Amino acid sequence: MGSPAPSASLHGKRILLGVTGSIAAYKSAVLARELQRRGATVRVVMTPGAIDFITPLTLATLTDHPVYSDFTENKDSGEWTNHVELGLWGDVFLVAPATANTLSAFVQGSCDNFLQAVHLSSRCPICVAPAMDLDMFAHGATQSNLARLAERGVGIIEPESGLLASGLEGKGRMLEPEAIADWLELWFHDRAPLKGQKILLTAGPTQEPIDSVRFIGNHSSGKMGYALATALVQHGAEVHLISGPVQLKVPAGVASVTNVQTAQEMMAAASENFNTYDIAIATAAVADARPKHSAAAKLHRNELPSAIALEPTPDILAHWGQQKAAHQTVIGFALETDDGVASAMGKLKRKNLDFIVLNSTAVKGAGFGTDTNQISIFDSDGKAHKFELKSKTEVAHDIVQHLLNHLTT
Numbered sequence: 001m002g003s004p005a006p007s008a009s010l011h012g013k014r015i016l017l018g019v020t021g022s023i024a025a026y027k028s029a030v031l032a033r034e035l036q037r038r039g040a041t042v043r044v045v046m047t048p049g050a051i052d053f054i055t056p057l058t059l060a061t062l063t064d065h066p067v068y069s070d071f072t073e074n075k076d077s078g079e080w081t082n083h084v085e086l087g088l089w090g091d092v093f094l095v096a097p098a099t100a101n102t103l104s105a106f107v108q109g110s111c112d113n114f115l116q117a118v119h120l121s122s123r124c125p126i127c128v129a130p131a132m133d134l135d136m137f138a139h140g141a142t143q144s145n146l147a148r149l150a151e152r153g154v155g156i157i158e159p160e161s162g163l164l165a166s167g168l169e170g171k172g173r174m175l176e177p178e179a180i181a182d183w184l185e186l187w188f189h190d191r192a193p194l195k196g197q198k199i200l201l202t203a204g205p206t207q208e209p210i211d212s213v214r215f216i217g218n219h220s221s222g223k224m225g226y227a228l229a230t231a232l233v234q235h236g237a238e239v240h241l242i243s244g245p246v247q248l249k250v251p252a253g254v255a256s257v258t259n260v261q262t263a264q265e266m267m268a269a270a271s272e273n274f275n276t277y278d279i280a281i282a283t284a285a286v287a288d289a290r291p292k293h294s295a296a297a298k299l300h301r302n303e304l305p306s307a308i309a310l311e312p313t314p315d316i317l318a319h320w321g322q323q324k325a326a327h328q329t330v331i332g333f334a335l336e337t338d339d340g341v342a343s344a345m346g347k348l349k350r351k352n353l354d355f356i357v358l359n360s361t362a363v364k365g366a367g368f369g370t371d372t373n374q375i376s377i378f379d380s381d382g383k384a385h386k387f388e389l390k391s392k393t394e395v396a397h398d399i400v401q402h403l404l405n406h407l408t409t
């Protein structure tokens with residue numbers, strides 16, 4: 001399996017997939033694949049009962065990692081599998097399918113097999129997708145077990161009604177792998193660290209008209225800003241994008257998009273209800289100046305002026321910095337053609353920013369139009385954080401992580 005799509009919704013998530021002895025265990029192969037397709041890394045733990053339904057070899061091949069089902073790896077040498085480490089590894093322990101037996105063991109705190117030991121030692125949240133016959137599911141014991149697990153904070157992925165392996169029809173059928181992955185996405189989203197944060201983000205270039213067909217512009221592709229919008233959405237933020245003209249698809253989950261052309265239009269959109277946002281991020285490459293006069297129609301060759309007089313455009317970032325209230329965070333970007341540190345530091349102070357992200361076209365693979373970038377982040381106290389050259393998706397996740405650290409300190 002190749003590397004996950006950059007916009008994958010479970011990007012970077014570590015999912016410990018528990019498989020138990022239900023007929024629905026055959027679906028866990030598709031589930032593992034679907035979780036990986038959405039960007040997650042998957043490790044599999046099976047009960048001995050599950051091995052009767054699907055082979056560890058199938059799941060090990062699909063996840064490109066050994067499957068764990070036994071306390072010992074080699075009985076002769078006494079080598080054992082560290083269930084505690086596995087329990088600490090995952091961002092979530094997803095047990096799908098979860099049998100009536102395993103649900104009961106979880107309630108009791110039993111430790112009769114390796115999967116149950118992982119359950120007891122896991123510090124990450126647990127989600128279970130029950131799968132069983134309708135009468136087993138409806139049984140008072142199962143229902144009371146599920147209620148007790150829910151009380152403990154275990155996520156319950158309710159089964160659906162339909163035709164069951166027994167030939168009976170009713171509630172007990174495990175959700176299809178794609179629906180479980182959707183459920184998990186929402187679950188992560190609800191617990192996401194930027195949930196409830198309203199973010200205003202500018203991206204792309206601006207174009208300042210000379211006449212009705214010509215403009216002064218720049219080479220910004222908007223890729224960094226759009227990658228950041230994606231990462232912010234994945235961390236649960238409500239993202240409002242103000243975009244200059246770009247050839248990019250609006251990232252899924254963005255709450256609103258305002259398309260603008262000029263710096264003046266971007267300023268108008270960026271200052272509207274600014275005080276209602278928690279965070280404002282300026283990744284756009286806004287023109288610093290515009291033609292003083294722009295013709296309403298196309299100027300013909302013989303009408304073109306020999307010089308174009310310029311006037312400054314409004315400074316969006318300085319405006320945000322001035323208006324910033326105590327609860328707000330303002331982040332700027334600086335693109336320089338040299339190492340740019342002095343210039344970025346000056347901008348950080350002058351514009352009252354919380355931190356600034358510096359990238360330089362002097363670094364090969366960084367800056368306009370590329371799919372990679374190399375950034376440094378400077379905090380308002382002058383502290384510098386330098387990052388390697390990475391894909392813009394990874395850079396976006398570094399910036400989000402820096403933002404999270406900033407918000408919690």
Ligand SMILES: Cc1cc2nc3c(=O)[nH]c(=O)nc-3n(C[C@H](O)[C@H](O)[C@H](O)COP(=O)(O)O)c2cc1C
Pocket residue numbers: 019020021022023024047048049050098099100101102113131132133136
């Ligand atoms: C063909 C077959 C299908 C089964 N399907 C289920 C099922 O869907 N759900 C369930 O709770 N138990 C089912 N069982 C029973 C479990 O396999 C049994 O309770 C086992 O002890 C579960 O062990 P585990 O929870 O450690 O995997 C099935 C058993 C057989 C033989």
